[in-house]
Structure formats: C-alpha cells, structure tokens
Amino acid sequence: MDALTLRLSLVCLGTIALPPFPTTMLSEYASQPLAVVSYASIIVVIDPLLLAIFLSVWRRPRMAHPVPRHVGRKIVTDLVSNVVVFGATMPIAFVSPAAAMWSWLSLAPIKWVLWWSQRGQPGADAAEPQPAEGRNASGRASERVSLGAWCSQRAMSFANGRSPTAVTAIAGDHQREDVRP
Numbered sequence: 001m002d003a004l005t006l007r008l009s010l011v012c013l014g015t016i017a018l019p020p021f022p023t024t025m026l027s028e029y030a031s032q033p034l035a036v037v038s039y040a041s042i043i044v045v046i047d048p049l050l051l052a053i054f055l056s057v058w059r060r061p062r063m064a065h066p067v068p069r070h071v072g073r074k075i076v077t078d079l080v081s082n083v084v085v086f087g088a089t090m091p092i093a094f095v096s097p098a099a100a101m102w103s104w105l106s107l108a109p110i111k112w113v114l115w116w117s118q119r120g121q122p123g124a125d126a127a128e129p130q131p132a133e134g135r136n137a138s139g140r141a142s143e144r145v146s147l148g149a150w151c152s153q154r155a156m157s158f159a160n161g162r163s164p165t166a167v168t169a170i171a172g173d174h175q176r177e178d179v180r181p
Helices: 003-016 020-028 033-058 069-095 097-119 147-159 166-171
Strands: 132-135 141-144
Touching (some): 033 097, 069 097
Antiparallel strands (some): 132 141
16 A cells, blocks of 8 residues: 555545534534534535545556446445535535525435446446355365455446445545555
8 A cells, every 4th residue: 555545545544533523513403503513514524535545556556356438337326425415414414404404315326326327337237256166274265265355256246336434435445556565
C-alpha cells in the first residue's frame, strides 16, 4: 500500500468512528436543524474519503485483480450521489429538518436510475469468481476465495448497491502481480 492510500485509510478510519454521535443526536433531536446537519455532514465527509481511497487504487497499472471499468464507474457515481444529496439537504435542514430527512429518500430513485443506466454496459453481468480448492490448518480440503477474487466480488456487490464497505476491500487489494511477499 502506498503512502497516500495509507494516509487516506487512516483518516477515513478516524472519521468512521464519528457517526454514532450524530446518529444519536438525530434519533433524540430530529426536530433540531443542528442534529440533521451534523448527520448529513458526516456523510459528506466520509464518502469523499472513500471515493479518494477508491480512486487512488482503481486505475493503478498492473493491479493484481483490477476492478472492471463499469464497476468503478458505478462505485464513483454511487459515492458522488450520496455527497450531492446529503450536501444539498444541509441548507434545507435549517428551514425544515423533517423535509431534509425526507429528501434523503431521493437517493433511492437516484441510485436506481444510475444503476439502470449502467446496467447494459459490456461486462456488467460478469460472473462472480469461483472458490478455489485449498487446505485448511488441519489438512482437510476447504473452499476459499483468493483475496483478489474476494475484492473483485465485493466491488461487484458494491456496484449493485449491496456493500458500501467494498471500497476498503478494494484498496487492500492493489498489490502488483510481480511483487509478492
């Protein structure tokens, strides 16, 4: 992992520790603008960090298991749409906190349209990696998936809207093929 990706990951991990506070504030003081703005602002901070981590490793030359272009575009548009919607609702919260929270539901049709528009692209329905045969500590045969295949599978899941933690998994899988421990 290079220095930039490591720094971004550490900042992201530190930021991800913050959501319980705004979430608790939102659950207890949903009618207060500050609670809604604090929750939206934490999303507006975390998602660009995830985007930066993903972009720092997505287009690296000679990745061991590269993320397909259509999957990368889905991840980028998903994260950007979160930032745009949550960022746009922060000023709304000062007028009507309830309207700001209800406007978060606009992400559902936005993500559906984004997913649908990118659905027919070449390779969009690629098969998921198959488990490889291996041996566990006791010597018995076991099924396991290589880290690279697992990360590619996570990227596909994320692109389909099922796993927002895939960016971290992808960032951990940018080892070059010619550099093995």
